Amino acid sequence: MTSKAKTIVFGVLTAIAAAVCVRLGIWQLDRLQQRRAQNAIVVARGEAPLLSVADLRGQDTSITHWRQVQVDAVADYEHELVHATRTQNGSPGVHLLTPVRPLDGSWGDTAILVLRGYLYAADGRTVDFGKARESDTLRLKTLLTSFPPIKAGQARMQSSPRAMRLLNPDTIATLIGRPVAPFVLLALGDTIMTDITRPSRVPPPAVTEGPHLSYALQWFGFATVFVIGFVAFARTKRR
Known part of the structure; x- marks a missing residue:
């Protein structure tokens, strides 16, 4: 296989890997939106009579x-x-x-x-x-x-x-x-334990956005690394 052909193959594989990472990042952003919508429902119901x-x-x-x-x-x-x-x-x-x-x-x-x-x-x-x-x-x-x-x-x-x-x-x-x-x-009530023989209330589930945003940024970061790595490789081959 010629040097040019190797570069093309490497480029195709890089594009596929970057596309997969971007898709996974978008999926995590979708999960984040779903989590935010669910949190809004939880907060609204908690404030209801x-x-x-x-x-x-x-x-x-x-x-x-x-x-x-x-x-x-x-x-x-x-x-x-x-x-x-x-x-x-x-x-x-x-x-x-x-x-x-x-x-x-x-x-x-x-x-x-x-x-x-x-x-x-x-x-x-x-x-x-x-x-x-x-x-x-x-x-x-x-x-x-x-x-x-x-x-x-x-x-x-x-x-x-x-x-x-x-x-x-x-x-x-x-x-x-x-x-x-x-x-x-x-x-609901006091969650601080003062007597190990008496029950302390269990905290309700926390309303958080979870790790979805950080995961999305990680996937987008991986895609960027793949692209930058291929560009550096291609420049090296041309030289």
């Missing part, structure tokens, strides 16, 4: 997701569970899941699952449920969140009957002995 638990009956949770909800309910501490192997500020622990029964009776026998907070647990699953109790009747401001997508595998930890590896609503309903509402309410 409080809903009551009764308002959620029959609602599409995709519409009420991230809305704040006022909870006045009786706690079912006997059927509390934990979401195992959670962390907060680098410490191992669990998320405390408390079934509650609204005082207005709007949900009948269906349990509303409230994530009351984080509890320290050295092994990531064992806690003293008795010490973690609050009042029998809970009055909480909460954030409506959804159950995570169902994954394959054992939802319940065999070594700890009240610990969940995966938040599967069907498994939870079986464990507590009654139906479970199709959402989880995240209790």
Whole structure:
């Protein structure tokens, strides 16, 4: 292959590589726009008026997701569970899941699952449920969140009957002995731990733009490097 032919082949490969990098950069910018649109929805819903638990009956949770909800309910501490192997500020622990029964009776026998907070647990699953109790009747401001997508595998930890590896609503309903509402309410409040036997609230998900902009700049930078490298190569060959 002649020197000119090698330069042409190198140029074609460089153009393809640069085009792929540019396309990936544009894709990241599209992801950024989607993230910003989603953030705008989250912020708007967070600033909307409080809903009551009764308002959620029959609602599409995709519409009420991230809305704040006022909870006045009786706690079912006997059927509390934990979401195992959670962390907060680098410490191992669990998320405390408390079934509650609204005082207005709007949900009948269906349990509303409230994530009351984080509890320290050295092994990531064992806690003293008795010490973690609050009042029998809970009055909480909460954030409506959804159950995570169902994954394959054992939802319940065999070594700890009240610990969940995966938040599967069907498994939870079986464990507590009654139906479970199709959402989880995240209790809002003080996230600072002052007593390792008492739950501290779990911070709501942060509204950020993520790494999409930096990734886009990186891809555009790679494309620029490819082009500059080819130009330098071509000039060297001509000399």
